[in-house]
Amino acid sequence: MFGAGYIGLVTGACLAELGHQVVLRDITPEKIRMLHAGEVPIFEPGLGDLLAANKERLSFTIDAAEAVRDADVVYVCVDTPPTASGDADLSRVWAVVDSLKGVSSERLAVLVMKSTVPVGTGDRVRAAMDEAGLANVGYAANPEFTAEGKAVHTFLHPDRVVIGAAEAEAARLVTALHEGVDGPVEVMEVADAEMxxxxxxxxxxxxxxxxxxxxxxxxxxxxxxxxxxxxxxxxxxxxxxxxxxxxxxxxxxxxxxxxxxxxxxxxxxxxxx
Ligand SMILES: NC(=O)c1ccc[n+]([C@@H]2O[C@H](COP(=O)([O-])OP(=O)(O)OC[C@H]3O[C@@H](n4cnc5c(N)ncnc54)[C@H](O)[C@@H]3O)[C@@H](O)[C@H]2O)c1
CATH class of the missing domain: 1.10.1040.10 (N-(1-d-carboxylethyl)-l-norvaline Dehydrogenase; domain 2)
Structure with a gap:
């Protein structure tokens, strides 16, 4: 999980609750220090309990290589703030793709975009991944619809899970990750999911x-x-x-x-x- 902010923490804790092994990586050492100490950097009802209940399946690091070493799936949960023109600033997304260069493992099968991005970003990330030597890694968009204050409940009982995938195998893997979630899964093209x-x-x-x-x-x-x-x-x-x-x-x-x-x-x- 690249980004241990609001969405990354909730997604990571909920995926751990579903039985997955999750490594949360952030570039802010203070956040990682707090998480190691059992503190929760944000307030969200139920999140602290979920992190504590699943601590065996959760680990935290600032090191990209450590986060990716045994990963089948990398989730991008970084912030995408607006630029002056209103467009999304994708610099942190590109930083994640850059940080995967050379550290990606044989196991890594799919990069999943959880961050909110403009329609067409999937194609651009796909091209950047190909250039970064990650042509064998699949790509999927899995946007988040949560509302702050209900995020844990919404993740586990969503109105729908939207998965846009470039490859059938990426769709299958991201769908399988959500096994146990109480809601319908809609699989579509990447641009559809972004929209x-x-x-x-x-x-x-x-x-x-x-x-x-x-x-x-x-x-x-x-x-x-x-x-x-x-x-x-x-x-x-x-x-x-x-x-x-x-x-x-x-x-x-x-x-x-x-x-x-x-x-x-x-x-x-x-x-x-
Ligand atoms: N907050 C919401 O309610 C909400 C709801 C739906 C979608 N989203 C979207 O989800 C995305 C994340 O939002 P958020 O609220 O969690 O943001 P956030 O600012 O709380 O967290 C982002 C985290 O990413 C970290 N980060 C930045 N660059 C990194 C890198 N290269 N590697 C690892 N970590 C890095 C930051 O240090 C920060 O901790 C955004 O695109 C946002 O639009 C947010």
């Missing part, structure tokens, strides 16, 4: 913004937005979730992922002649 993540967050952000706009009209017209949202949400085609008027959307993912989608949807790319 599912961005489209899902864009739709959730749209629902939040939409009900806030309706709240403004309610206020101007004397309607009660809570009564309106409740009855709107009872329509099964619309659903009750994300229809709570209040502050606009925020957090670490919605603003960055919708800006990244907007960059991809710019007219010069999507205009049909």
């Amino acid at each position: 599912v993540k961005l489209a899902s967050n864009a739709l959730l952000a749209t629902k939040i913004s939409f009900i806030n706009e309706i709240a403004t009209v309610c206020e101007a017209t004397g309607a009660d937005v809570e009564a309106v949202a409740k009855a709107v949400g009872m329509d099964h085609r619309l659903g009750p979730h994300f229809l709570k008027a209040g502050l606009g959307y925020g957090g670490s993912c919605f603003p960055k992922d919708s800006r990244a989608l907007r960059v991809m949807a710019r007219p010069e790319l999507t205009r049909r002649s």
Whole structure:
């Protein structure tokens, strides 16, 4: 697991809970020191218990070679913050591919992208892997849909697990890793999986913004937005979730992922002649 941040820690702890041997690698020595000491660098309900219960199957390191030595699968869980233009900064993803050069073992069968990345990144990573001497390693996208505060439960009981794979063997391996997870697995092409993540967050952000706009009209017209949202949400085609008027959307993912989608949807790319 490259990246022992929020997503890497939850994913690593949950995969260990499913019975897998997991090595978490981070470039921040303080995080690795804390994990060695049995401390949890972030607050997430249930995570501390899960790390403690599975400590025999978990190890922590800052050394890329040590992390990869016995790995069948390498997960990329590094941060992909927005650049000034709104596009995702993939420099940490490229750093992971670089760090695999020369340390990759015979066992390594697939590199899995958990980080949120623009559509088309899989092709670029595939080319970079080929150039780095990792042509024999498969590639898969396995985006994360979790919400902070419910991440452990969401991992083990997801609405769906999305796996985009370039090769059938990569799809099979990543599907097998999720054996024991209580939710359906959807296997698709890499670009489809990359887009599912961005489209899902864009739709959730749209629902939040939409009900806030309706709240403004309610206020101007004397309607009660809570009564309106409740009855709107009872329509099964619309659903009750994300229809709570209040502050606009925020957090670490919605603003960055919708800006990244907007960059991809710019007219010069999507205009049909
Ligand atoms: N946090 C969420 O709720 C959430 C939800 C869905 C998807 N995501 C996506 O998951 C990805 C990770 O997000 P996060 O919240 O865990 O970020 P984070 O900042 O909490 O963690 C990233 C970690 O990666 C480490 N790192 C950076 N470069 C590294 C390298 N070369 N090798 C090893 N470790 C390295 C950092 O030190 C950090 O600890 C992002 O792409 C994010 O968009 C996050």
